[in-house]
Amino acid sequence: MELLRMIRIVLWSFFGVRRRAAHEADFAHVNFSLLPFVALALAALIGGGIFGIVLIVAHATGTVQGF
Template sequence: MEFLRLTRIVLSSFFGVRKRASHEADFANINIVLLPFVAVFLAACIGAIIFGVVHLVAHSASTMQGL
């Protein structure tokens, strides 16, 4: 359950959609030591998803051109 709470905190921080009151309430109840690890993990996952989508689009575009 804590991992889901940390995930929600990190993703909302990435996209900037947090209200100050909920931000302060969440930080009062979490383990702050795990937060950087979750943030790095989620950043790597988002980066891998973006890389995969770009690779997929570039590969399909190159096969359409007959290269």
């Protein structure tokens, strides 16, 4: 359950909009030593997902044009 809480904290921080009360409630029960690793893993997953989508779209458009 703590891992899901940390994932939620990191995703909300990526989005950038959060109420102060919810922010303080989440940080009251989180392990700060693991939070940077969760943030880096999620950033890598999101970046890899975007990169994969771009590769799929670029490959699809390249075959449509006949190159």
